[in-house]
Amino acid sequence: MKQVMILTSLSIYPTPLGTKQTTERPIPHARMALLTNSSDFVSDADRDAYFFRDLESHQILLNEAQVQAVRHFKGPLLTLAGAGSGKTTVLVCRVAYLLRVHRVHPSNLLLITFSKKAAEEMRERLTSMPGLDHSMTNTMQVRTFHAFCLRLLRMNGLQQEILSDGRYQQIVFKRIMLGMGLQDTYQPEVLISLLSSYKMQLIEVEDLPEGTEEDKEVKRIFMQYEQWKMEQQKIDFDDILIKAYHLLQQNTDVLRSLQRKFTYISVDEFQDTNTVQYEIIQMIAKDHENLMVVGDDDQTIYSFNGARNEFILQFHEKYPAAKTVTLDINYRSTSSIVGLGNAIITHNVQRKSKTLLATKESDRKPQYVKPTNSDDEADWLINDLRIKVAEGGSQYGELFCIGQPATVGRLSSS
Structure with a gap:
């Protein structure tokens, strides 16, 4: 009912x-894409033709822009991936390309994404790629930022328990506010989100402003929360990233080890990267700059938690030699939906220019x-x-x- x-x-x-x-x-309809795939422009005479013929035999048909991204070998690469444009396929195909065509060792690959589900999906898809097997995919690192950083910290002596229960975290804040006589003043979830935003921007709690009475109260709550974690030998999810960042900053041996190990780095959903995550990736990729980032500045959804799409917009300022590949063919939605999306997105002020093409007609x-x-x-x-x-x-x-x-x-x- x-x-x-x-x-x-x-x-x-x-x-x-x-x-x-x-x-x-009239409803704005996206222009229809010319449907071609690797069999149309990768010649059998090309030295990597066997790789694309194997993909085609498994019905993995890459368009020209996707092939360009997959073939990229050395140096930084910005892959602008519009909605439904096959970014996951490109990521896993490029990893397979590095392994099979360039003979990169699996242990030298680091593939970072934002959710456990996405990491598991990529690992499964890599295992099913022609020419790859479990032994290869189990050797490479396909992880979320948090999983990668936590593993790094554990390997370097971190023993604190992870405060993983969000409800318990809210209870801790409620108890702190109750002790301060502020139990009805602030919402715990709002404070937790605010503290996370500060920390992901590398702003220390001790450095927070105290210009108003509210500033002072919030800072005292945060200070007590940090003190409670220290006494209880606990860290929260944000601390995982912060502590990993500080470890790499302060321990040059650990940083050099990661730089030598991970010579090819790929980052998914780059538009949702916050300052801490960006700095960690930059440090590891500093020497070789074999960094592939995939994202869409028009799809940033975590700005409330410190995500900054200017990392995409300013990528060429940080990496002047970077190549850009734009995946602009939507394989998911119909021309009317893609057209409406294009019409809305054009009103975004700061963005990389791109207009998605469609592959499905629609009269509805x-x-x-x-x-x-x-x-x-x-x-x-x-x-x-x-x-x-x-x-x-x-x-x-x-x-x-x-x-x-x-x-x-x-x-x-x-």
């Missing part, structure tokens, strides 16, 4: 919310809804998918494969 109520409570609009129009405007008009929160959005979408399947003619896998379940673009003025 709840799902039906949620479904009917969300109005469906034929045009984006917040727009004024008296006549129906996008629909627009404005959920009050993420739960309403999820419930509405699930209900809509169920209705589409119940009406016949669609399967769940098909709806998700086209990347356009219920032809919904959640595009509004908010």
Whole structure:
């Protein structure tokens, strides 16, 4: 019953919310991409032809820009990967290319991503790549930033327990505020997010401002929290990155060891990298600069936690010799959804110029809804998918494969 109520409570609009129009405007459709793949431009005479022929036999068909990224060998590479453009495929194919074509040892490869699920997916996909096996993929480092840094710290003597329970962390803040008589003044989750943002910008708690009474109260709460962790022999997730950063800064032997070991580094979702993560990667890649970063400055979603898309925008300032490859073909969504996305993204002020092409035509008009929160959005979408399947003619896998379940673009003025 709840799902039906949620479904009917969300109005469906034929045009984006917040727009004024008296006549129906044409929906912007993305231009259709010319569908080619490596078999069209990688000649059998090329010395690496066997690699791409093996990919093609496994139905891994790379377009020209993807091949350029995969073939990149030495020096920094910025890969601008629009939504649905096959960035994960490019990442795993380039790793395979380094292993098979350039004979790079698996232990010299470091592949960093942002979620455990993404790391597991990449490891699985690498194992299924032609010419690779478990022994090779188990030797290389495919990890999240936190997993990589924690392993580094453990190998160098860190023994503190990880404070991994977010609810317990909130309880600790509540107890601190209760002891200070501030139990109803601040929300623990807000304070935790604020402290994380400071730390990821390499701002020490001791250096926080004390200009107002609120500044002083917040700083005292943070100081007591840091003191509690020290007394309890615990560190939180942010401390993992901070301590790894300080270790590399202060211990040149450890840093040199990593620089010699990881001669090829790839970073996924680079637009979500914060200052600490960026500095760690820069330090390790400093000598060889064989650094491939993949991301899209238009898709930064963690700015509230210190992510800075200017690391993409200013990549060539840090690495003047860097090559740029733009993946601009969307294989996921239809031309109307891609076109709407293009139209909205053009209003971003600071961005790398790119316009996505589509591979799927669509005559169906996008629909627009404005959920009050993420739960309403999820419930509405699930209900809509169920209705589409119940009406016949669609399967769940098909709806998700086209990347356009219920032809919904959640595009509004908010």
